[in-house]
Amino acid sequence: MSIQSEELRTFVAVVEAGSLSAAAEVLEQTTSGVSRALSRLEEKLGASLLTRTTRRMELTEEGRAFLEQARSILAALEQAEETIRTRTRKPVGKLRVDAAAPFMLHCVVPHVGEFRDRYPDIELELTTNDRFIDLVEQRADIAIRIGALQDSTLHARALSSARLNIVASPAYLERHGAPDSVEALEQHQLIGFSQPETLNHWPLRHSAGDRYQTRPAIRASSGETIRQLALHGQGIACLSSFMTDADIAAGRLVRVLEHYDSGYRQKISAVYYHNTQLSRRISCFLDFLQDRL
Structure with missing residues (x-):
């Protein structure tokens, strides 16, 4: 016969309360009910867990060994219940x-x-x-x-x-033309970040590697400011795809140097x-x- 969790709780309660009657009060059961549950547990285990006298109860050697395991099992059950309650409870x-x-x-x-x-x-x-x-x-x-x-x-x-897009507005490209190589960026007005400087290393393949260090003519601390400058035709910028994909789809910005993209993703x-x-x-x-x- 399998052991029930309630029998484990009864055994632990009796040990912690010190007597059947005290455990019955804690568990809100009758003393006879607690006694029967304890007897069933001992019968299933085939071992005596407590030595009962008229004045007190003491753990047997088997009882001491089983108590630690019973407490661990009950703790694991409580943790599992709390996990499910947390998952199903509406977050507030x-x-x-x-x-x-x-x-x-x-x-x-x-x-x-x-x-x-x-x-x-x-x-x-x-x-x-x-x-x-x-x-x-x-x-x-x-x-x-x-x-x-x-x-x-x-x-x-x-x-x-996120992919990084090298972009410019149609108005800027109409005035200055599109760069046909990475090195040609040196003849264009570039928009970059004031800090950190690493954000001005664009993911472009060229003769010296796959990161091209730019020299921005205009710098800003915010990517959104750089986007607005690019939209207003102030130069070529390197910005995350989540900022520019909608602009590209709408024709407000155009990708340049796509064939030199190194594939880097932020x-x-x-x-x-x-x-x-x-x-x-x-x-x-x-x-x-x-x-x-």
């Missing part, structure tokens, strides 16, 4: 999400309505920052970052990756502290966002 509370402004505008904001319809009890607080931040200092639960992550004690989750990752109370809200948001990406 505030979730603070930080991302670079272009990613927030192009990849998060368009889907907020759908997310709110699905999880109406999650209060979203969205902030933008183009640099790596201290989550505690900025009061953020999740930070979404583009590119290689710095060494960190934070949990990280890869969400997707990583899109989320970083966060592990927090049991937040974990359900975090996983809901990241699962949702990853599906959209």
Whole structure:
């Protein structure tokens, strides 16, 4: 006959309470019911777990060995129950999400309505920052970052990756023509980032490798500012596909030097502290966002 979890709970309760009557009170059962459950357990095991006297109860050698196992089994059952409850419980509370402004505008904001319809009890607080931040200092639960992550004690989750497009507006290309080689970029007005300088190393194959170091004539700290400058015909820029694919499809921007593309893709990752109370809200948001990406 198989052992039931209630029999294990009865045995542990008797040991911890010190007597059948005290255990019966804890379990909200009768003393005779507790006694019968304990007897059934001993019968199934074929061993005596407790030595009963008129004054006290003591564990036998078999009882001491079995107690540790019983507690482990009950703890595992409680953990399994909590896991299922957490999965089925509707996530509630505030979730603070930080991302670079272009990613927030192009990849998060368009889907907020759908997310709110699905999880109406999650209060979203969205902030933008183009640099790596201290989550505690900025009061953020999740930070979404583009590119290689710095060494960190934070949990990280890869969400997707993005191609980089070398683009210019039709108006700019009409005035200056399209470059026919990577080296020809030196005769064009380029738009780049003020920092970090690595963002101005464009993924283009040329005689010296597959990353071309540019010298921007115009620099900006935000990718969205660079996009607007490109749309207004101020030069050639290198921007993530999630920022420029819609512009390319609409004819507002045109890809140049496609045949020299090295195939490099920027990583899109989320970083966060592990927090049991937040974990359900975090996983809901990241699962949702990853599906959209």
